Amino acid sequence: MYDDILIPTDGSETISETLAHGLPIAEQNDATVHGLYVVDSRITAAATDETGPELERSLEDEGEDAVAAVADDAAASDLETVSEVRKGTPSKTILEYADEHGIDLIVIGTRGKSPREKVVSLGSVSERVVDNAEIPVFVVRDAGAGE
Template sequence: MYDTILVPTDGSDLADRALEHAIAAAKQADATVHLLYVVDMRVAQSAPGLAIDEIRQTLGDEGEKVTNALERTVADADLDVVTTVREGVPDDEILAYADEADADLIVMGTHGKSQRERILVGSVTDRVNHAAEIPVLTVPGKDQS
């Protein structure tokens, strides 16, 4: 049923929970898991005084760190894994990547790490859920389940 499962991540505990669900689905379907971290440069607006290139590098490094750690988790489950770090507007990049990778399923958390990210990522999840042409599995936080 699923050949390619996309898991957008921000490094949050909830994104890790979403990955657990994606791994379970991928094992059943023998699917490849694609991990996507989107560097959202809009956060640079909240850090005046820092150079844009410095922020881009820091956020990109964080994305690499997060996806590398999760790549090991997926590989330990004996599944094929692809990791990608991209820059852009998260919901746009998630939808574009899903199309480019010919994903069959998107698995993502319902919110991000911080309260601000809960608002932004919650909105990202909502926009992806409404705009995606493939199924989207949203994983709630423990306090919501």
């Protein structure tokens, strides 16, 4: 049913809960797990000329670590993995990646932001992915959200 499953990560603790749901689905379907981290171009664009390149390198390094963690967990379950770090707007980039790679399912975590937090951050990435995806999206709420 699912040959390719995308598990986007932002490097936060929510990935543990997301993987706890996404990897069993991948195992049951012998699917390839795609780990994706998006360096938010809005953040790097807002940086000064002096700090911009350093910030971008830092975020890229964080992204490499984040997708490596996804790949390590998937490999421990004997699943094939693909990892990538891209630059862009997170929700759009996730959907573009899914389209380019023939992804069958997106498993994405959410931190359960309050309405105020959503306004400040212009909504949530997971909400925008759900609203705009043409494929199934499995949203995993962080068990520690709202504490």
